[in-house]
Amino acid sequence: MFTSLTKRLASVLVVLGLSVGGAANAQSPEDLNDLEIAHVAYVADNIDIQYAHLALALSENPNIHEFARTMIRDHEAVNEQALGLLAKLGVEAKDNFLSQKLIADSKGIIDKLTALRGAEFDKAYADNELGYHKAVNGLVEGVFIPNIQNAEVKALFEAGLKIFKAHEKHAQMMVDTLP
Amino acid sequence: MISIIKRIVKTGTVALVCAAVLGLSVKLYAGDSTESPAMLAEHIVYIENMEFSPSQLQVKVGDSITWINKDFVPHTATALDKSWDSKNLSKGDEYTLVVTADIPTDYYCFYHTNMVASIEIME
Numbered sequence: 625m626f627t628s629l630t631k632r633l634a635s636v637l638v639v640l641g642l643s644v645g646g647a648a649n650a651q652s653p654e655d656l657n658d659l660e661i662a663h664v665a666y667v668a669d670n671i672d673i674q675y676a677h678l679a680l681a682l683s684e685n686p687n688i689h690e691f692a693r694t695m696i697r698d699h700e701a702v703n704e705q706a707l708g709l710l711a712k713l714g715v716e717a718k719d720n721f722l723s724q725k726l727i728a729d730s731k732g733i734i735d736k737l738t739a740l741r742g743a744e745f746d747k748a749y750a751d752n753e754l755g756y757h758k759a760v761n762g763l764v765e766g767v768f769i770p771n772i773q774n775a776e777v778k779a780l781f782e783a784g785l786k787i788f789k790a791h792e793k794h795a796q797m798m799v800d801t802l803p
Numbered sequence: 804m805i806s807i808i809k810r811i812v813k814t815g816t817v818a819l820v821c822a823a824v825l826g827l828s829v830k831l832y833a834g835d836s837t838e839s840p841a842m843l844a845e846h847i848v849y850i851e852n853m854e855f856s857p858s859q860l861q862v863k864v865g866d867s868i869t870w871i872n873k874d875f876v877p878h879t880a881t882a883l884d885k886s887w888d889s890k891n892l893s894k895g896d897e898y899t900l901v902v903t904a905d906i907p908t909d910y911y912c913f914y915h916t917n918m919v920a921s922i923e924i925m926e
Contacts (some may be wrong), residue, residue, distance in 0.1 A: 688915075690913075693914075694914045694915065697877055697914065698876045698877075698878065698914075701875050701876045701877070702875075702876070704875075706876050781874075782851070783875070786852050786853050787853060787874075789853075789874055790853040790915050790917055790918070792914060793917045794917055796918060797916065797917065
């Protein structure tokens, strides 16, 4: 019965244009299906929101605060769009190796940032934001967008990439102007 | 922008015809000078894909500019010296500014400081 239900669900998702096949227990970003890619993006958004809350708590630099508030505002907006789209499609994002790796990596970064104060924290936060956005943008542009099957999901990622590229430029400016 | 100006002209033409039928005397978007009434334009700047479009806009004193946010992330349209400021514009929100001779013409998005644009005030 379970197999039958799974097959029916898969056929519905195929009709929706969502890729759900992928490799079982994918270990490479190229192997992730649409629902797994959506999960990675959701996790990546939430990680950056966590970094931003840390910056608001620990930094005293007004420019860092403004940047952090923008990260919270924008990434929450992107997640709201993503959740709305998944609800409309009647599907749920799927946990995977890359989401888990991002979460594990972020814990180490949060531990390091939490130990810093003042200018040291500001520099480490700005450097991390630049590196994080560069890495995620590269993944979204080079791997996710070309592989996403559903047109609406792809369009959301394309819109998201423009936002995240603006964040990357903003982070670069922050890195360049910090004392 | 051209379509908006055409719409104003069309609307104004209809208004003039109606007024003429009713025997009324009207001035169509007359500026301060009654001797040479100038058509005042309503300009629209869309905020979309993390850009102001158009990013450079030619206007005249008395024209109005309306910014409309089409992105799903919030933006602002804020003078560099902050003397005029839309404040937060969520998706679909609008902000209108009437052009005066002394307004600062360079502006940006307060949230995304790389988003910059300008107004050029023509004689």
